[in-house]
Amino acid sequence: MKIIGTGRSHPSLVVTNEMLSQFLDTNDEWITTRTGIKERRIISSENLVDLAIDAAKKALSDANMDAKDLDYIICANVVNEYITPAMSCLIQGAIGATCPCFDLNGACVGFIYALEIAESFYRSGKYKNILIVCAEEPSRMVDWHDRSCSVLFGDGAAAAVLTEGDNIKATKMSASCNWDRLYQKHELQYSPYNSKPNSNLPLVMHGQDVFMFATRASIRDINSVMKQAGYTSDQVDHFLIHQANIRIINNIKQFVKQPDEKFPLNIQKYGNTSSASVPILLDEVNKEGRLKRGDIIVMSAFGAGFVSGACILEW
Numbered sequence: 001m002k003i004i005g006t007g008r009s010h011p012s013l014v015v016t017n018e019m020l021s022q023f024l025d026t027n028d029e030w031i032t033t034r035t036g037i038k039e040r041r042i043i044s045s046e047n048l049v050d051l052a053i054d055a056a057k058k059a060l061s062d063a064n065m066d067a068k069d070l071d072y073i074i075c076a077n078v079v080n081e082y083i084t085p086a087m088s089c090l091i092q093g094a095i096g097a098t099c100p101c102f103d104l105n106g107a108c109v110g111f112i113y114a115l116e117i118a119e120s121f122y123r124s125g126k127y128k129n130i131l132i133v134c135a136e137e138p139s140r141m142v143d144w145h146d147r148s149c150s151v152l153f154g155d156g157a158a159a160a161v162l163t164e165g166d167n168i169k170a171t172k173m174s175a176s177c178n179w180d181r182l183y184q185k186h187e188l189q190y191s192p193y194n195s196k197p198n199s200n201l202p203l204v205m206h207g208q209d210v211f212m213f214a215t216r217a218s219i220r221d222i223n224s225v226m227k228q229a230g231y232t233s234d235q236v237d238h239f240l241i242h243q244a245n246i247r248i249i250n251n252i253k254q255f256v257k258q259p260d261e262k263f264p265l266n267i268q269k270y271g272n273t274s275s276a277s278v279p280i281l282l283d284e285v286n287k288e289g290r291l292k293r294g295d296i297i298v299m300s301a302f303g304a305g306f307v308s309g310a311c312i313l314e315w
């Protein structure tokens with residue numbers, strides 16, 4: 001497949017590090033040096049699904065495609081207002097599409113998981129035009145009294161439209177179960193047959209374990225997709241890395257020995273927006289005119305599971 005359109009949508013509220021330090025024992029210096037984040041967008045009056053719909057419409061308009069021509073919609077999302085129906089169904093109705101759709105929970109790797117699935121769908125010969133939407137609201141998952149977690153995340157949505165092409169050169173997905181390093185349980189309904197206690201606790205993260213996993217997994221995955229596709233890091237024009245921590249990105253940069261210009265960043269503005277992170281970055285560099293036809297792009301993301309994934313594609 002190839003990507004022919006991108007779009008993104010952010011909540012209007014900007015929450016700076018200074019604002020957080022008014023109710024948390026934290027400060028701009030700690031957050032900036034340890035993470036690279038200066039501010040993030042947080043959902044206040046908006047609904048996540050409306051951001052998802054907005055991003056989808058923008059991507060369709062960028063691709064010059066009518067929603068009726070879509071053959072499939074995949075929405076990457078960890079949590080939203082509805083447990084069922086899937087968010088992809090709400091998006092499908094709002095944009096006027098008639099195709100099948102489903103949601104996938106790939107944590108922060110959702111976009112790359114969706115890209116690989118879209119590519120397989122296309123190769124099956126059944127589907128040609130696929131919309132991927134990533135929409136996340138981690139601000140409703142974290143404990144806002146927990147300074148080690150709440151400062152890291154931001155909300156947002158981004159989308160991409162794909163059609164036939166042979167631009168996706170290689171993908172590499174992985175999962176290794178370390179569920180208790182980064183997780184959140186949610187509340188289930190009472191059942192007279194089930195005596196397990198209910199749980200409605202915020203996101204739990206063991207930051208240093210996640211950091212180590214993320215760095216190793218991303219380096220391994222990037223190496224793997226470059227090798228599979230027969231490219232060296234010198235031949236890659238852009239490395240779009242999940243914007244979780246600037247120090248993770250710097251470690252990856254050192255490994256591939258490539259200059260700063262090849263590593264676009266927006267972590268300072270949005271923080272970690274989970275699966276929306278890579279496609280938000282993709283849309284930014286696309287709309288800024290930084291992508292030329294034929295450019296080689298590597299994407300890499302990692303997250304709760306642990307899961308990780310990378311992809312190499314030609315623009």
Ligand code: UT7
Nearest residue numbers: 026027030034108147148151207208210211244245302303
């Ligand atoms: O999307 C994928 C999932 N997430 C990630 O990829 C995140 C991966 N992990 C990380 O990015 C980093 O581990 C963190 C940014 C979460 C933490 O950075 P760190 O360098 O590993 O710090 P730490 O957890 O070792 O904490 C160092 C100190 C502690 O104080 P003491 O025990 O040394 O006195 C923390 O209590 O920093 C303290 N601390 C803070 N101080 C000010 C933790 N959070 C804050 C804060 N402000 N917000």
